Amino acid sequence: MTPSNQDLQHELKLSVLRKRQSGDYPIGLEQQLEAEFRAILEVTHRGTHDLTHLRSILADLNLMIPKIRTAGEASSRVPGGSIVHQMFRRLLRRHTTATIQDLKKILTRIDEAFVELSKAIEAQRRHDERILNDVLGGVLDRLAVVDSLALIVPELERRLLAQTTDAN
């Protein structure tokens, strides 16, 4: 006779409770396991992003900003067309110059912001590397201490044995 889903669920929930009370499932075990997984996820290597491409885009942007023009080409294949274009260009320039200047200023600021951001990323990376090197240095120092202690142990054992033999 197989149990019904409800009976079984009830029975297994009781079993979990009993194991929690007996300490088999320590209080907060599930949360602890989840937190452990989150911690692993946090430090899982996310790949190294090369900033070269970002730098090249920023360099392009730097070159492009001063080249933004206040009006288009006035040349025309239609006879007399270039005069009309030049006329309109002069008229339009009166209105667009200020806007273009503002746009250039904004783009320059954006460019500066990106440059600062890439510098901050570089600085953070150097900082992280320094911390990692410090931690690694500490671990290696401790390992060296453990190594030297391990070398002393046989000597201590030898002395202890000698003393025990003398005492007997």
Place this chain on the structure above:
Amino acid sequence: MRIDQVLPGASEADAITSMALDIRARLREFCDSDIYSEFVLSESLRDDVLLLEDQISDTCVDATVFHVSYGRPAVTSHLLKRREPLFLSFHNFSPAHHYLAYNPEFAVGLEWGDFDLVRFRDRFVRSFADSQFNAEVLVKLGYRDVVVAPLGLHPGRLRQVAVCPSTAARIEREFAEGFVLVVGQLLPHKRMDQVVATAHLVGSISRRRIPFCIVGSDREPIYSSAIKEFARRLPETNVSFWGSVSDESLATLMRRATIFFGMSDHEGLCVPPLEAMTFGVPVLIKGAGAVPETVGVGGLIMPPDSGPELASEYVTRLWDDVEWRADLSKRGFQRLKQIDSNTEIRKLIEAIRDGIK
């Protein structure tokens, strides 16, 4: 008459692509029909799924079925330009918040899918949802008369697939005493961390050497690495990751599995437990999203808030009870009898015929 289908993307292991292929086969019995997608990830599908820009003019298409599970601006813009009647087949979205940290682009796609549902709501002549759970999502977005029909669902497809000798040999080598099978992509909402934690508790607290075999592609490299590292760090955790496998391998695993197990937090339909049932494998699964209605009486459904402690109790109990596993296996077969893919597709075809009259 011509009825086409549009998907955001297509790949071999994708359940929605399989559904679309199945629907096309039925549609081609009485009309012209093709499948279009913005991108096709599997070379083997190149002849079956065509690129979106190749869809013929809307004046020559009587209806297009739009499968929504993810959003792509190119698909939205393609459909916005077309004038033939549109039919929705909704497969739900994975919760976007799970992906913000690992794959923001994918998270945006999920949100875009939501946008598509709102954008096209009045363009859809009729809307279909895989499950009642999915239908309720549509109703909340203002959809009316949603038809619940898991279109193109063929749980028995793996029954027709041959045994893979190398997989059978590996199973013999690694899982001679049986194993717990978990099928699902390594994605955050599938809660593979809880599967690993369950395996750990089974090994360390219940003191049982029960192997867990996780099958599914590594869609998110960071998440996958973290899951594998988690399994490595937890002592007495007997979990092996098989990655993405062929249908032959999957069918072989399902033939030999002792228990099918799942801890997913979100499912719009969930086909793998049904596939496991076709091999008589007892199903033990967390009852999240559409799982209770999909699995029905055919499996053992854990409460949706189950954690690894309760799950490990279920696993060990089921592992030890042969009689109970046999009963669950029978119940699985009973559940499968209730699924009739042909009826569901007929509903779609009739709705399209009504809609384009």
